Amino acid sequence: xxxxxxxxxxxxxxxxxxxxxxxxxxxxxxxxxxxxxxxxxxxxxxxxxxxxxxxxxxxxxxxxxxxxxxxxxxxxxxxxxxxxxxxxxxxxxxxxxxxxxxxxxxxxxxxxxxxxxxxxxxxxxxxxxxxxxxxxxxxxxxxxxxxxxxxxxxxxxxxxxxxxxxxxxxxxxxxxxxxxxxxxxxxxxxxxxxxxxxxxxxxxxxxxxxxxxxxxxxxxxxxxxxxxxxxxxxxxxxxxxxxxxxxxxxxxxxxxxxxxxxxxxxxxxxxxxxxxxxxxxxxxxxxx
Numbered sequence: 001x002x003x004x005x006x007x008x009x010x011x012x013x014x015x016x017x018x019x020x021x022x023x024x025x026x027x028x029x030x031x032x033x034x035x036x037x038x039x040x041x042x043x044x045x046x047x048x049x050x051x052x053x054x055x056x057x058x059x060x061x062x063x064x065x066x067x068x069x070x071x072x073x074x075x076x077x078x079x080x081x082x083x084x085x086x087x088x089x090x091x092x093x094x095x096x097x098x099x100x101x102x103x104x105x106x107x108x109x110x111x112x113x114x115x116x117x118x119x120x121x122x123x124x125x126x127x128x129x130x131x132x133x134x135x136x137x138x139x140x141x142x143x144x145x146x147x148x149x150x151x152x153x154x155x156x157x158x159x160x161x162x163x164x165x166x167x168x169x170x171x172x173x174x175x176x177x178x179x180x181x182x183x184x185x186x187x188x189x190x191x192x193x194x195x196x197x198x199x200x201x202x203x204x205x206x207x208x209x210x211x212x213x214x215x216x217x218x219x220x221x222x223x224x225x226x227x228x229x230x231x232x233x234x235x236x237x238x239x240x241x242x243x244x245x246x247x248x249x250x251x252x253x254x255x256x257x258x259x260x261x262x263x264x265x266x267x268x269x270x271x272x273x274x275x276x277x278x279x280x281x282x283x284x285x286x287x288x
Contacts, residue, residue, distance in 0.1 A: 008060055009053075014100045016071065016093040018084055025093050026075035027068040031060030038106045039286070041067045042094065042114025044270060046153055046203050048074030050190035054183075054274045055109070058283060063107075068097055070113070072204040074190070082206030083213070090117045098128055107286050111135040112243065112270050116222070123228035132233045133282055134259070136241050136270035138248045139226035143219050145243040145269070150217060154208025158198040165192045165199050175238060175268025183274050226256040233259035234285045236278070238267035260285070 013026045028049055039059055041052040049067030056065040069076040070090055079085060094117055098106055105128050110118035115137035122129040152172050159165040166188035173187070192199040210216055237249045252259045262281055264271040271278055 008057075011075075013076075014093075014097050016096045018071075018079060018089055018092070020080045020084065023071055023077040023079060025068055025071055025077070025097065027066050027097065028056075030056040030065040030067070031063055033064055035062065035064040037063040037286075038101060038103045039063050039065045040094070040098065040101075040106050040108050040118075041065060042108070042110040042117050043067075043070065043073070044112035044114060045149060045207065046073070046201065047111070048190060048202055050074065051111070051187065052109075052273065053186065055279050055282065058279050059286070063286075064101075066097065066101060068094065070094075070117075072207045074202055078204040078206065082204065082209040085204075085207045085210055087113075087116055087120060091120050094121065104128065105130040107131040107133070109133040109135065109273075109282060110137070111273065112137045119222065119225055119229065122231055122233075123225045127231070129231050131286060132229065132231055132257075133285070134233060134235045135273060136236060136238045136244045136267075138235065138244050138252050139222040139256075140245075140248045141220040141243055142245070143217055146211070146217050146220070148242065150208065150211045153211060154205040156200075156205060158195065158200055159192070160198060162188050162192065162199065165201075173272075175240065176270070176272040177238070177264070177267035177275070179272055179274060183272070223255070226252070229257045231257065233257045234282070235259045235261045236271055236273075236281070237261060237263050238269055238271050239263050239265045240268040241270070243269040 010029050013024045015022050016025050043051050048069045052067045059065050072078050108118040108129050115134040118132050122132050166184050191202050193202045237244050249261050253261050
């Protein structure tokens with residue numbers, strides 16, 4: 001068995017359609033394009049596909065792994081109408097990506113927002129989702145957790161250098177869990193963009209617009225979606241998560257697809273999926 005490396009990673013993009021026309025969604029693909037198993041890794045609200053480099057490198061030893069930058073993030077286009085930064089648009093875009101992959105089924109790994117996208121895709125009739133991994137997200141999200149995210153999402157922040165950006169990420173994303181200096185620097189390198197001679201966060205501040213809409217910050221209830229999912233589901237919950245409660249995680253194990261739930265110690269929302277033991281949990285479950 002070979003080990004995947006950065007040489008196995010290729011960049012690409014797919015054209016997606018929204019209410020304001022076409023936009024480009026970038027992605028990185030790992031591993032053998034002819035592999036029998038295919039995986040899509042979808043990131044959280046303010047993050048990008050390069051968050052999954054460690055996980056994808058391991059999974060790509062035996063699989064093809066595709067990690068998109070959801071529109072408005074990373075190297076993908078920004079939407080001209082920020083009110084369209086919604087799950088419905090993301091679901092449409094990711095369906096286009098799966099079509100581009102030209103495969104019969106995929107395993108889905110989704111962190112937070114990426115997990116919600118995966119849930120909606122998996123709940124559809126004739127869904128191509130074979131197995132679903134949800135990283136610290138579920139069918140019920142309390143308003144308080146969304147309010148915390150809204151406090152930093154979309155706020156204009158500029159940094160003199162990568163070191164300043166890294167310090168910011170260490171503070172805002174401390175709940176990711178204990179990461180090495182190298183891992184924090186990786187998140188910073190891929191989490192910035194140049195704007196007016198300085199570094200800014202690598203996403204469109206407009207992604208916060210839906211949070212500010214009247215009545216947007218309210219409890220989110222997707223139990224009806226959960227009940228429509230038929231594929232096996234693995235749920236990873238950060239031990240100190242404020243977004244996926246212990247009560248919701250326990251209910252996910254008894255309702256709908258009756259998920260396997262694993263708690264990740266030392267993390268909040270959401271485990272970074274960079275630690276070897278976290279990667280092994282996913283790798284072993286997908287192979288089971």
